Amino acid sequence: GAVVSQHPSWVICKSGTSVKIECRSLDFQATTMFWYRQFPKQSLMLMATSNEGSKATYEQGVEKDKFLINHASLTLSTLTVTSAHPEDSSFYICSARGGGTGGTENTIYFGEGSWLTVV
Amino acid sequence: AQTVTQSQPEMSVQEAETVTLSCTYDTSENNYYLFWYKQPPSRQMILVIRQEAYKQQNATENRFSVNFQKAAKSFSLKISDSQLGDTAMYFCAWIGGTSYGKLTFGQGTILTVHP
Numbered sequence: 001g002a003v004v005s006q007h008p009s010w011v012i013c014k015s016g017t018s019v020k021i022e023c024r025s026l027d028f029q030a031t032t033m034f035w036y037r038q039f040p041k042q043s044l045m046l047m048a049t050s051n052e053g054s055k056a057t058y059e060q061g062v063e064k065d066k067f068l069i070n071h072a073s074l075t076l077s078t079l080t081v082t083s084a085h086p087e088d089s090s091f092y093i094c095s096a097r098g099g100g101t102g103g104t105e106n107t108i109y110f111g112e113g114s115w116l117t118v119v
Numbered sequence: 120a121q122t123v124t125q126s127q128p129e130m131s132v133q134e135a136e137t138v139t140l141s142c143t144y145d146t147s148e149n150n151y152y153l154f155w156y157k158q159p160p161s162r163q164m165i166l167v168i169r170q171e172a173y174k175q176q177n178a179t180e181n182r183f184s185v186n187f188q189k190a191a192k193s194f195s196l197k198i199s200d201s202q203l204g205d206t207a208m209y210f211c212a213w214i215g216g217t218s219y220g221k222l223t224f225g226q227g228t229i230l231t232v233h234p
Binding site for chain 1: 154156162163164166169212214220221222224225226227229
């Protein structure tokens with residue numbers, strides 16, 4: 001089945017530095033990927049929609065200059081947290097819509113998620 | 120706007136028993152899909168079951184089944200013969216036919232299975 005891989009699983013960075021998280025679709029092409037943020041015991045909050053070859057669409061209240069999204073190929077989207085601060089510490093998870101036919105085209109596949117800790 | 124509501128923040132069940140998690144949604148679209156995702160402590164999002172709105176038959180996956188009531192906009196998940204490994208947070212989610220993968224999630228229900 002379709003697999004989405006996210007890397008790194010865990011990252012610790014110093015306050016003021018930037019960190020990049022990758023999301024890859026391993027066996028299908030994903031023209032659209034999604035980035036979520038999740039706080040403990042809460043639901044997933046959509047941050048932005050990543051579109052291959054064009055600018056990302058950000059949800060209201062999400063700082064586009066802080067959370068840079070690049071979707072340069074059909075299998076890779078990256079989220080860069082710029083000038084990270086402790087309040088950016090969270091669990092970030094990406095997803096992609098399955099392509100092709102046979103029922104997978106309307107199933108959403110998630111990456112494993114990335115824990116970011118800013119110290 | 121589409122909304123998904125899970126009114127049970129926490130549920131508990133004894134091992135081997137049956138539990139039902141509730142979900143309601145609101146949409147004006149006619150073509151959509153509904154999902155239940157499981158998120159164990161590892162935080163991996165695992166697809167439990169999926170239902171196409173145009174199908175009247177309720178989806179079933181082994182011990183997991185849904186009760187899909189389209190007119191009532193209700194989509195509950197029944198877990199039979201509960202196992203300790205079912206302990207997780209469960210999310211109900213909706214996607215429209217034209218949403219291109221943008222899921223709308225419910226608030227989640229934390230399910231604990233007791234031995």
